[in-house]
Amino acid sequence: MKFKAAPVVASLIVAALSLTACGSGREGTSSTDPSSNGSAPAAGFAADATIGVALPWLGTQNWKEAETMFKAELTEAGFKPLVQAADNKVPQQQQQIEAMIEQGAKAIVVGPIDGTQLSSVLETADAAGVLILGYDRLIENTAAVDGVVQFGSIRTGELQGQALLDGLAAKGEGPYNIELFAGGPADPNAPKFFEGAMKVLQPKIDDGTLVVVSGQTDFTQAATQDWDNSKAQARMDSLLSGFYADKQIDGVLSPNDGIARAIITSAEQSGQNLPVVSGLDAENESIAWIAQGRQYSTVAKPTQDLVAKTVELIKIAQSGKALPAGDDSENNGAVDVAIFQLDPVVVTQANLKEVFANDAERMALIEQNS
Helix, strand or coil, X not given: CCCCCCCCHHHHHHHHHHHHHHHHHCCCCCCCCHHHCCCCCCCCCXXXXXXXXXXXXXXXXXXXXXXXXXXXXXXXXXXXXXXXXXCCCHHHHHHHHHHHHHCCCXXXXXXXXXXXXXXXXXXXXXXXXXXXXXXXCXXXXXXXXXXXXXXXXXXXXXXXXXXXXXXXXXXXCCCEEEEECCCCCCCCHHHHHHHHHHHHHHHHHXXXXXXXXXXXXXXXXXXCHHHCHHHHHHHHHHHHHHHCCCCCCCEEEXXXXXXXXXXXXXXXXXXXXXXXXXXXXXXXXXXXXXXXXXXXXXXXXXXXXXXHHHHHHHHHHHCCCCCCCCCEEEECCCCEEEEEEECCEEEECCCHHHHCCCCHHHHHHHXXXX
């Protein structure tokens, strides 16, 4: 448990023994039991406390939604939200978290730019008794984390891979010429998305159903630095000119919607027929493209569900109670971290209206583009 020792000798001894035994509720949590990790400050904190939210950037719709929703939901819960984004610059995110600590934040939610580079600043927050929750991405190589709220990353990748196979099957019999794209290597989710997808795709590559014409099948070859759409489009341009001058490309594994649209744009500009392309995040523009038949699929990870779960955990900690058991746990290089995991859903033209039946904005897009 996190606490400050009283300024008397006996209390200092008790505190020292407590820290040795349980490491502020984090150290020594090597068990794979999800309930073994995470704690709330011993006495909770004020109902109107400042809550910090450190987002990596606002360059995609899901992060913009997170900014808006955290401000609204934390305010509605009675807290003072301090929400900042770091333009994908690690030093800027470190400085923002430092400022949140200095401004007395009692909880800090972190969507890390690079999950391996926040140990020092988060350990400072931990020493100050701050609740630390990872948002959407794992925080790595530190015991200073109470839990992570995210959608299942491997499962997301599996859904992307299966959607690609399903879309290709609709084209007729294989073999199918495909290429593979992955997300930013600094994002701990990106290799997991790729790993999940390859669990589905690799057997079909091995039996010849799928042919990666470029031969670029490793994560390092497929990765897109900084999740940059322009870099993805440049790579797709290069692949098409280098390997598909006399071939048709049938499908592309894409790690998110922005990269999917860059891939599709490249294919259209090169004169290729539209390949089957996967995606992620259910961005509005991609929802319109799916309705039009240009993008085959996306995976919806509703931001409102992530934010709501995160705020729920903050309210539990505020009351002074320990966080509940996670749905799973994952070793972050230092400890096993409790994972509060939500389920994503694959979205295609066939189920667009069903998935977004209660989303007026996306339903309007679907109707306009169907």
